[in-house]
Amino acid sequence: MLRFDILTLFPEMVEAVLQHSIPRIAREQGAVEYHLHNFRDFAEGVHQAVDDRPYGGGAGMVLKPEPVFKSIRHVLPQAGPAHMVLLTPQGRRFNQRVAEELAKQPRILMLCGRYEGFDERIRMGFAWDEISIGDYVLSGGELPALTIVDATVRLLPGVLGDDASAHEESFGRGLRGKLLEYPHYTRPIEFEGMKVPEVLQSGHHGEIAKWRLEQALKRTKDRRPDLLDDLHDEE
Numbered sequence: 571m572l573r574f575d576i577l578t579l580f581p582e583m584v585e586a587v588l589q590h591s592i593p594r595i596a597r598e599q600g601a602v603e604y605h606l607h608n609f610r611d612f613a614e615g616v617h618q619a620v621d622d623r624p625y626g627g628g629a630g631m632v633l634k635p636e637p638v639f640k641s642i643r644h645v646l647p648q649a650g651p652a653h654m655v656l657l658t659p660q661g662r663r664f665n666q667r668v669a670e671e672l673a674k675q676p677r678i679l680m681l682c683g684r685y686e687g688f689d690e691r692i693r694m695g696f697a698w699d700e701i702s703i704g705d706y707v708l709s710g711g712e713l714p715a716l717t718i719v720d721a722t723v724r725l726l727p728g729v730l731g732d733d734a735s736a737h738e739e740s741f742g743r744g745l746r747g748k749l750l751e752y753p754h755y756t757r758p759i760e761f762e763g764m765k766v767p768e769v770l771q772s773g774h775h776g777e778i779a780k781w782r783l784e785q786a787l788k789r790t791k792d793r794r795p796d797l798l799d800d801l802h803d804e805e
C-alpha cells in the first residue's frame with residue numbers, strides 16, 4: 571500500500587480529481603491512501619497568512635516557512651518514513667522512470683507551492699526530491715502533484731486489473747517501452763469512410779503483433795526519433 575500525504579492550499583481541488591477514474595479505483599482497492607493537508611491550518615494570526623513579500627523586493631509573494639515546517643512536522647509522524655517530493659519547475663524532470671521509482675515507495679509526502687514559490691529555507695529544511703513536470707510554469711503544485719499521483723498509482727500491482735495494459739503502453743520497459751504505442755481501433759469497422767485495418771480483423775495473432783510493432787516503430791520514427799537514439803545509447 572502506498573500512502574500519499576499532499577500538502578496544499580487547495581485540498582478540494584486535489585480531492586476532486588482523486589475521486590475519478592484510476593486514482594479512485596486504486597483507493598477503493600486499498601492500493602493507495604490519499605491524505606490531504608492544508609498548511610494554512612498551521613498559519614498564525616486572524617488572517618492565517620501563508621505568504622509574505624520577498625526580501626530584496628520584486629514581484630509576487632513567497633510562501634512563509636513557519637506554516638509549512640509546522641504542517642510537515644505534524645504530518646510526518648502520522649506514519650512511517652516518507653519520500654519527500656517538492657514540486658518545483660527547478661526540479662529533475664518527471665517521466666515514466668521516475669513514476670516507476672515512486673511506485674516502489676511505501677509513503678510519499680508532496681508539497682505544492684503557490685505564488686512565486688517557497689522561502690528558500692523550506693527547500694533547505696528537508697531532504698527533498700525536487701521534481702518538475704516539465705519546462706513551463708504553472709500557477710501551483712496541485713496539477714503537478716496530481717500528474718505524479720496518476721502516473722504512479724496506475725503502476726501499482728493490480729490497479730489496472732490487466733497488468734499487460736501497463737506494460738504495452740508508451741514509455742514502458744523493454745524494446746516496446748522505447749516505442750510509442752501503436753494505433754488503436756474499436757467498433758464500428760467503418761466510420762465516415764475511415765476503415766479499421768484488415769489485419770486487425772483477421773484474428774491472426776502473429777500478423778497483428780507484427781503490424782503493431784511496425785506501426786509503433788513508424789510512429790516513434792515520425793514523432794519522437796529521440797526515443798530511438800536513447801535505445802542505441804543503451805546498446
Ligand SMILES: C[S@@+](CC[C@H](N)C(=O)[O-])C[C@H]1O[C@@H](n2cnc3c(N)ncnc32)[C@H](O)[C@@H]1O
Nearest residue numbers: 657658659683686687702703707708710711714
Ligand atoms: C508560479 S510557480 C513558482 C515558480 C517560481 N517562481 C520559479 O520560477 O521557479 C508556483 C508553484 O507552482 C508549482 N509549479 C509550477 N510549475 C511547475 C512545474 N513545471 N513542475 C512542478 N511544479 C510546478 C511549484 O510548486 C511552484 O512553487
